[in-house]
Amino acid sequence: MMGDRIRNHTLTLVAIFGLATFLWWANGNFDGYKIQIMNLIAINAILAVSLNLIYGFTGMFSLGHAGFMCVGAYVSSLLILPASQKEAIYILEPIIAPLHAAHAPFVVAVLLGGVVAAVFGLLIALPVLRLGGDYLGIATLGFGEIIRVFANNLVPITNGALGLKGIPGYANLWWNYGFMLFTFYVIIRIVNSNFGNALKAIRDDEVAAKAMGIDTYRYRVTSFTIGAFFAGIGGALLASLLTTIDPKMFLFVMTFQVLMIVVAGGLGSITGSIIGSVVITILLEWLRFVENPIIIGSFEIPGIPGMRMVIFSLSLVLIILFRREGLMGMRELTWDTLLSPFGKRGDVE
Amino acid sequence: MSERNIILKTPGLTMRFGGLTAVDNFDIEVQEGRIVGLIGPNGAGKTTCFNMITGFYNPSEGNIYFYDEDITGLPTHKVCAKGIARTFQNIRLFYNETVLQNVMIGAHLRQRSSWWQAPLNLPSFLREEKEISDKAMFLLEKVGLSDLAGEKANSLPYGEQRRLEIARALATQPKFLLLDEPAAGMNPQESWELMHFIQKTREDFDLTILLIEHDMKVVMGVCEHIWVLDYGKLIAEGPPEEIQANPKVIEAYLGEEYLENA
Ligand SMILES: Nc1ncnc2c1ncn2[C@@H]1O[C@H](COP(=O)(O)OP(=O)(O)OP(=O)(O)O)[C@@H](O)[C@H]1O
Ligand SMILES: [Mg+2]
Numbered sequence: 223m224m225g226d227r228i229r230n231h232t233l234t235l236v237a238i239f240g241l242a243t244f245l246w247w248a249n250g251n252f253d254g255y256k257i258q259i260m261n262l263i264a265i266n267a268i269l270a271v272s273l274n275l276i277y278g279f280t281g282m283f284s285l286g287h288a289g290f291m292c293v294g295a296y297v298s299s300l301l302i303l304p305a306s307q308k309e310a311i312y313i314l315e316p317i318i319a320p321l322h323a324a325h326a327p328f329v330v331a332v333l334l335g336g337v338v339a340a341v342f343g344l345l346i347a348l349p350v351l352r353l354g355g356d357y358l359g360i361a362t363l364g365f366g367e368i369i370r371v372f373a374n375n376l377v378p379i380t381n382g383a384l385g386l387k388g389i390p391g392y393a394n395l396w397w398n399y400g401f402m403l404f405t406f407y408v409i410i411r412i413v414n415s416n417f418g419n420a421l422k423a424i425r426d427d428e429v430a431a432k433a434m435g436i437d438t439y440r441y442r443v444t445s446f447t448i449g450a451f452f453a454g455i456g457g458a459l460l461a462s463l464l465t466t467i468d469p470k471m472f473l474f475v476m477t478f479q480v481l482m483i484v485v486a487g488g489l490g491s492i493t494g495s496i497i498g499s500v501v502i503t504i505l506l507e508w509l510r511f512v513e514n515p516i517i518i519g520s521f522e523i524p525g526i527p528g529m530r531m532v533i534f535s536l537s538l539v540l541i542i543l544f545r546r547e548g549l550m551g552m553r554e555l556t557w558d559t560l561l562s563p564f565g566k567r568g569d570v571e
Numbered sequence: 572m573s574e575r576n577i578i579l580k581t582p583g584l585t586m587r588f589g590g591l592t593a594v595d596n597f598d599i600e601v602q603e604g605r606i607v608g609l610i611g612p613n614g615a616g617k618t619t620c621f622n623m624i625t626g627f628y629n630p631s632e633g634n635i636y637f638y639d640e641d642i643t644g645l646p647t648h649k650v651c652a653k654g655i656a657r658t659f660q661n662i663r664l665f666y667n668e669t670v671l672q673n674v675m676i677g678a679h680l681r682q683r684s685s686w687w688q689a690p691l692n693l694p695s696f697l698r699e700e701k702e703i704s705d706k707a708m709f710l711l712e713k714v715g716l717s718d719l720a721g722e723k724a725n726s727l728p729y730g731e732q733r734r735l736e737i738a739r740a741l742a743t744q745p746k747f748l749l750l751d752e753p754a755a756g757m758n759p760q761e762s763w764e765l766m767h768f769i770q771k772t773r774e775d776f777d778l779t780i781l782l783i784e785h786d787m788k789v790v791m792g793v794c795e796h797i798w799v800l801d802y803g804k805l806i807a808e809g810p811p812e813e814i815q816a817n818p819k820v821i822e823a824y825l826g827e828e829y830l831e832n833a
C-alpha cells in the first residue's frame with residue numbers, strides 16, 4: 223500500500239515533468255494556432271473541473287459559469303491594463319479614478335479575479351441555496367444575464383459594449399498550465415478529503431446527509447463559492463489570452479461549452495473533465511469547418527454560422543439519452559487502473 | 572429503575588398534515604440506557620414521530636426534550652450534533668460511495684479540521700483524516716463489514732446495507748439511536764442476529780435505543796418498554812409481557828394474525 227502511494231506520487235511527478243517538457247517543446251515547434259488551442263485546453267480544464275466540483279460532486283445544477291468568468295476577466299484585466307491604455311480605450315466616458323490607478327502583477331490580478339468572482343458566488347449562494355438546490359439553475363442563469371447587463375451599462379467601470387482592448391497577453395502556456403495544475407491540485411485534495419465525501423453525500427442523498435449531521439446549506443455554499451473562485455481564474459486567464467473582452471463574450475454559450483465538457487467527461491470525475499477538455503476543445507476548433515463554405519466538386523455549400531453549437535447541442539442531447547454517465551461516469555483514471563493491464567491487477571492488498 | 576435519567580421526553584407532541592392528524596398528543600419518556608420500542612399498524616404515525624424528533628418535521632404542537640434541553644424545531648443536522656442519530660425505514664445510504672466512505676461521512680460531524688486545510692496538507696489535517704478512516708474501519712469491524720470496506724454501498728445485499736446504515740449512524744457518536752424497522756426484509760435467522768447485535772451495540776457504545784419494528788419476535792425479544800400507536804394516538808405502553816396481553820393492543824394492532832401465531 224505504502225509502496226503504491228510512493229509509486230503513484232512519483233508517476234504524477236513524472237507526468238507533470240513530461241507535460242512541462244512537452245510545453246517547452248511545443249513552444250518552439252507549434253504554430254500560433256496550435257498553441258492557442260493548447261492554451262484553450264488548459265483554461266477549459268480549469269473551468270470544467272470547477273463546474274464539476276459544483277455540479278458533479280455536490281449535485282448543484284449551476285448555469286453561472288459565464289457570469290463568474292466575466293467577473294474574473296474584468297477584474298483581472300483592469301488590474302493589468304496599463305494606465306495609458308485605459309485612457310486610450312475609455313472613449314465614451316473616462317474610467318473612474320480608483321480603477322485608473324489600480325494595478326497589480328499578473329498572478330495577483332488573476333487570483334483577485336478569482337476572489338471577486340467567489341464573492342459574487344457567495345452572494346448568490348447565500349440567499350438562493352436557502353431555498354434548497356432546486357432554484358440554483360434558474361437563479362444562476364439570471365445572474366449570468368445580469369452580470370452582462372452591468373458590464374454593458376457600467377461604462378465608467380467596464381467601458382460598456384466597447385469592452386477592453388489591448389489587455390497584456392501574459393497568459394502564455396506556462397501561466398495557463400501552471401494555474402491549471404494549481405486548480406487540479408486544490409480541487410482534487412478537497413474532493414478526496416472527508417469534506418469531499420460530505421459533498422458527495424449531499425449529492426447522493428440530501429436527507430441522509432442532514433441526518434448525519436451535515437449542515438447541507440453551509441457545505442453547498444462553500445462548494446459553490448470555491449467553484450466560482452476557479453471560474454473567475456479561468457475567465458481572468460482567458461481575457462489575457464485573447465487580449466480583448468466585451469460583454470458579448472460571456473453569453474450563455476460560454477457556460478454551455480463548459481457544461482458540455484463536464485457532462486461528456488462524466489459528472490463527478492476529475493479525469494473525465496480533463497479528457498473532456500482536451501477532446502472538446504479540439505473538436506470545437508475542428509468543427510469550425512462546418513461554418514465555412516464547403517466546396518464539393520462544383521457545388522458550394524454556404525457556411526452556416528452557429529452550426530457548431532447546433533451540432534454540440536445535439537451531441538449533448540445524445541450523450542444524455544445514451545450515455546448519461548458520460549465518458550468516465552464517476553470513475554477516475556488512476557495510476558492503478560492505468561497500470562493494471564501490466565500484471566498489477568489483484569495486487570491491491 | 573426510577574433513578575435513571577430521562578433522555579427523551581415529548582409532552583403533547585402533535586403533527587398535523589393539513590386536515591390529517593398523523594400524530595396526536597404523543598407523550599413518552601425514555602430512560603437512559605434502555606432499549607425501547609414503538610409499534611403500531613401501518614400508517615399509525617411511527618415514522619412521523621422519528622421525523623419530528625430528528626428535526627425533519629416541525630411539530631404542530633408539543634415539545635421535544637433531549638436531556639431536559641428543548642430541541643423542538645432544531646434543524647436536523649443540529650439534532651444529530653446533539654447526539655441523536657437515526658436510520659431510515661427505506662434504507663438511505665450514499666450509494667455512489669464506498670462502504671468505508673459512508674461511515675467516514677458519519678464521522679465527519681465530529682471532525683475539527685475544515686476544508687481549506689485539505690490543499691495545505693498540514694500534518695494535523697492528515698492525522699485527523701487518518702483517525703477518521705481508522706475509526707470508520709473499527710466500526711465496520713464491529714458490524715462485520717470490514718471485508719467490504721472498498722465495495723460500493725449499492726453492491727451490498729439488503730441485510731448488510733441495514734448494518735452499514737447502523738454503523739454510519741454510530742459514527743456520529745450518538746447517545747440516542749433511533750432505528751426505523753431495522754429487521755424489515757430480514758429472514759428469521761438474520762433478525763435473530765440483529766436482536767443480539769442491537770443489544771451488543773447498546774452495551775459497546777453506551778446507547779439508548781428507540782426502535783420501530785413490525786417483527787414481534789424482535790420487539791418482544793429486545794425491548795424493555797414498548798409504546799403502541801394507533802391512528803396517531805398512544806393506546807398502550809408497558810413492558811413487553813403487558814403489551815402482549817393487552818386486549819386493546821391485540822385488537823388494534825396484533826389482530827388475528829398474532830392470535831393465530833401465539
Ligand atoms: N409529509 C407528509 N405529508 C402528508 N402526510 C404525511 C406525511 N408524512 C406522513 N404522512 C401521513 O401520516 C400518517 C402516518 O405516517 P407514518 O409514515 O408516520 O406511519 P408509520 O407508522 O411509520 O407507518 P409504516 O408502518 O407503514 O411505516 C400516514 O397517513 C401518512 O400518509
Ligand atoms: Mg414508518
